[in-house]
Every structure is written in structure tokens, then in C-alpha cells.
Amino acid sequence: MTRPYQVGPGDKLRIDVYALDDLSREVTVDSSGWISFPISGALEVNGMSPRQIAAAIGARLSAGFVRDPQVSVNLVDVASQMVTVDGEVKDPGLYPVGTHTSLMRVIAAAKGTTEFSNPRNVVIVRTIGTKRYAGVYNLVSIRSGKYPDPQIYSNDVVLVGDSSAKKVLHDFIQLSPAVLTPLVLLLN
Known part of the structure; x- marks a missing residue:
């Protein structure tokens, strides 16, 4: 089951009213979570799904003497719903989250894992209410279909672990031209 996207500040929406092209437009949710729309006025949309926003605008248009308005709301640009991807990925940072x-x-949005990553050690940290939860996932198992690819939600933090053995081996290979005699490296 997927949860509907919840609109937040900075998100850009395309609002269309069927057969009333003069009302259709793009709006940006302000920093307080409000939009302004003709006839319906100001509307707090923070935390609402696009479907809920369409219903609210439709109800206000009906009250404002528009007969049976057919309203659709679509996301144009997502700014409020982000996930943090960090650790051994090629491009760590903030990425938008959709439904x-x-x-x-x-x-994949973070351009994949690095050569030092440990794909068997990926942690998702999620806050629900006042509690923080962490789940450890194995990308190798997900890729092979052993278990499903987990859903990511807004404000999750994804941490891709590193492989210390790979780093030690890499450092060893970098130093090996300077060493004149064979060396044996013990890896745990």
C-alpha cells in the first residue's frame, strides 16, 4: 500500500478546473502551507494530498456559485518532501520523495553506491511521531528479488554503509608500488 503524497511549503501545483480555463493555473504553496485560488480564496493545504486539495477547492467553488466544478490537482515541482541519502553513495544529498x-x-538518484560501499548494510532511519526507528536492508537481496524494495517516505535518512576491508585493500594497493618485498595483509 502506498500513502498519498502530502503537499508542503514550496511545492508547485497545477490546478485545472474542467471547462473553466480562466481558473486553471499553477500555484506555489507558501512557507506557511497556504495557497490562494480564484473564487475559493486562501486555503491551507499543508499535509493534504492533491486529491484532498481538489475536493476542497471544488467545495469552495460550488459555494461560490460554480455549478458542479471538476477540479484536478497535480504536482509540478516537489520541494517539501525530501529524503537524505548519505554514506557510500556517489552523490549524497537531499532528494525529492514521490508517492x-x-x-x-x-x-539510483544518488548515482549509485561507491566502490567502498557495503550493499549488505544499508540503514533507513525513520521518525514516526516522537520515536526514531532504524531498519537494515541488503541491496543484494533486494536486487535478486529475495525481498521487496522498501518504500521511502519524506524525512527518511538513508545511510549506505562502507566496507572497511575494501578500503584497507584499496590503501594497500596504493602503497604496494613503494614496497620492495612481498607483504601479507590480514583482513578480518
Whole structure:
């Protein structure tokens, strides 16, 4: 089951009213979570889904003497719903979250894992209410279909772990031209 996208400050919406092209337009949610729309006036939309916003605008247009308004609301640009991707990925940072965003998709958005990553050690940190939860995922198992690709939600933090053995081996290879005699490296 997917949860609907919740609109927040900075999101840009396309609002269309069927057969009333003069009312259709793009609006940006202000920093307080409000939009302004003709006839319906100011409307607090923070935390609402696009479907809920369409219903609210439709109800206000009906009260404002528009007969049976057919309203659709679509996301044009997402600014409020972000996930943090960090650790051993090529491009760590903040990435937008949509209604069907998965772990594999946000890692792909971060341009994949680095050569030092440990794909068996990926942590998703999620805050629900006042409690923080962490789940550990194995990208190798997800890629092979052993278990489903988990859903990522707004404000999640994805941490891709590193492989200390890979780093030690890399450092060893970098130093090996300077070493004249063979060395044996013990890896745990």
C-alpha cells in the first residue's frame, strides 16, 4: 500500500478546473502551507494530498456559485518532501520523495553506491511521531528479488554503509608500488 503524497511549503501545483480555463493555473504553496485560488480564496493545504486539495477547492467553488466544478490537482515541482541519502553513495544529498519512491530509486538518484560501499548494510532511519526507528536492508537481496524494495517516505535518512576491508585493500594497493618485498595483509 502506498500513502498519498502530502503537499508542503514550496511545492508547485497545477490546478485545472474542467471547462473553466480562466481558473486553471499553477500555484506555489507558501512557507506557511497556504495557497490562494480564484473564487475559493486562501486555503491551507499543508499535509493534504492533491486529491484532498481538489475536493476542497471544488467545495469552495460550488459555494461560490460554480455549478458542479471538476477540479484536478497535480504536482509540478516537489520541494517539501525530501529524503537524505548519505554514506557510500556517489552523490549524497537531499532528494525529492514521490508517492512511489523506493530504496533502490533514491540510491539510483544518488548515482549509485561507491566502490567502498557495503550493499549488505544499508540503514533507513525513520521518525514516526516522537520515536526514531532504524531498519537494515541488503541491496543484494533486494536486487535478486529475495525481498521487496522498501518504500521511502519524506524525512527518511538513508545511510549506505562502507566496507572497511575494501578500503584497507584499496590503501594497500596504493602503497604496494613503494614496497620492495612481498607483504601479507590480514583482513578480518
